[in-house]
Amino acid sequence: MRKKISEKTAMVKPSGIRRLFDLSQGVKDVISLGIGEPDFDTPKHIVEAAKKALDEGYTHYTPNAGFLELREAIARKLWLENRIKVDPKSEVIVTVGGTGALFLSILSIIDPGDEVLIPDPGFLTYEPCVIFAGGRAVPVPVHEKDDFRMMPEQVESRVTSKTKCVVINSPQNPTGSVMLKKDLEAISEIAEKHDLFVISDEVYEKLTFDGAEHFSIASIPGMDERTITVNSFSKTYAMAGWRVGYAASKSAVIDEMVKLQQNIVANASSVAQMAALAALKGPQDCVKEMVDEYDRRRLLITRRLNEINGISCRAPRGAFYVFANITQLGKSSEEVAEFLLSEGKVVAVPGSAFGRHGEGYLRFCYATPMEKLEKALDRVEKAVRKIRE
Secondary structure (H helix, E strand, O other): OOOOOOOHHHHHOOOHHHHHHHHHHOOOOOOOOOOOOOOOOOOOOHHHHHHHHHHOOOOOOOOOOHHHHHHHHHHHHHHHHOOOOOOOOOOOOEEEEHHHHHHHHHHHOOOOOOOEEEEEEOOOHHHHHHHOOOOOEHHHHHHOOOOOOOHHHHHHHHOOOOOOEEEEOOOOOOOOOOOOHHHHHHHHHHHHHHOEEEEEEEEOOOOOOOOOOOOOHHHOOOOOOOOOEEEEOOOOOHHHHHHHHEEOOOOHHHHHHHHHHHHHHHOOOOHHHHHHHHHHHHOOOHHHHHHHHHHHHHHHHHHHHHHOOOOOOOOOEEEEEEEOOOOOHHOOHHHHHHHHHHOOOEEEHHHHHOHHHOOOEEEEEOOHHHHHHHHHHHHHHHHHHHOOO
C-alpha cells in the first residue's frame, strides 16, 4: 500500500496511562491506581434526572452549543463561584467532556506554526491537541521545589514571536498542585504583554485540600477577553462516563468552537446534558462527601508512601493524585511502574507519560476505596523493598 496514514496522527504517542492499563488486563487480583476517574457512582438524583429525560423524550439532537437551560445554569455557576461573567446564549458551549472542550479550544485559535506553552509534567492530551491543530507544543517545566506550580518566570522565558497561547491547569493532573492567585496574576500580565490566549483547564476545581483555594484566571480584569475556561462534570459529580464538559469565552471564540462541534459530533448527548443540569441545580452535599473521602485517602497515601524507603512525595493540595519521587530507586519511572505491576499487581503511571520532566516520578490515583488503597500500598511497599534488594 503506497498511501500513508496522517503524519499528524503518527506524531501522537499512545497514552502512557492506557499502556499500563492494557498491560494489566488479564492479571489476576490487580489493583489499579492508574486511570484518573472517580470510583463513586454518579449521585442518585442525577441518574434519576437522566431516566426522567428519557421518559420525556430527550432523545433528539440539541442545539450545537447545548441546551440553553444548561448553558444558563453554567453561566450562573461561573458568576457565583468563579466571578466570571458570560452570556449563556453566545459565550458558553456544552461539549463532549472536558477533553472535547480542550480540543475545540485549541483548534479554534491555533494556526500551523503557532506555539502553545503547556505544563511539563502535564495532562497528556494537551500536546496531541496542539499537534492536530498544526501547532507546536512547548513544554514549561514544573518542579517539585515549587510545589509543581507553573511559575510565571518559566512561562515568560519560553515566549517567542510564535507563541499564541499558554495552557494552565489548576488543580493539576498529574501532580495535584494548586496555583496561587499571585501566580495567575503574574501569568495574566505576561498574557497581556505578549497578547496571548490562555486556556484554563479547571476540571478539578472542587477537589482542593488543606485550605487551598481555587482561583479562575478569567476573573482577573481584562482576562475574560483572552481566556477560554474549560471545565467538566466528570470529576466533580462522578460523571466521567456521561461525557459532558463545557467551555466559556468571548463569542468570537465560542462561535468557532460551535462550528467545529457542529461538524465533528453535532452536540453533546441530550440525556447527559439533562443529567448535567440536575447536577448543577440539585443538592451539592454529594460533592462535599466525595471530597471529604478523597481527603482521607490523600492523607493515607501520602503518609504511607513517605514511609517507604526509596519513595518521597509532597502532600497534594488538589485533584486526586500523588506524584511520588522515585529517583532514589535508581530506575526509570517506566521500569518501576512495570515492576510494581508484575511483582505487586498494582498499576501506577510512570511520570514520563506526562512529559520529559515527569521522569523520576510515579503518579498514583487515590480515587480508590480505602480498603483497596491500603492493600495496594502494602504491595507497593513489598515491591519497592525487592527493588532495593
